[in-house]
Amino acid sequence: MKYQPKNTIELEVLLSDESIYLGDIDTSLITDMSCLFANDIGAKCPPNRKDFSGILTGM
Numbered sequence: 277m278k279y280q281p282k283n284t285i286e287l288e289v290l291l292s293d294e295s296i297y298l299g300d301i302d303t304s305l306i307t308d309m310s311c312l313f314a315n316d317i318g319a320k321c322p323p324n325r326k327d328f329s330g331i332l333t334g335m
Contacts, residue, residue: 277302284308291325299330 278300281287287306290296303309 280305294325294327297330298328301330 279290279296280302281290282305284306287301287303287309290301291298
């Protein structure tokens with residue numbers, strides 16, 4: 277892993293950068309990820325991301 281954000285603000289910055297591969301982010305220090313991938317207009321969320329490659333499912 278190349279990135280290990282310490283809080284959701286740091287994680288939001290990483291998620292909003294399309295050049296960062298999601299598989300390079302270690303989220304083990306983040307305890308609340310609510311709203312990170314929401315599409316609600318007006319919600320306090322990062323810009324919509326189009327490329328979600330690197331996210332592992334079924335863990």
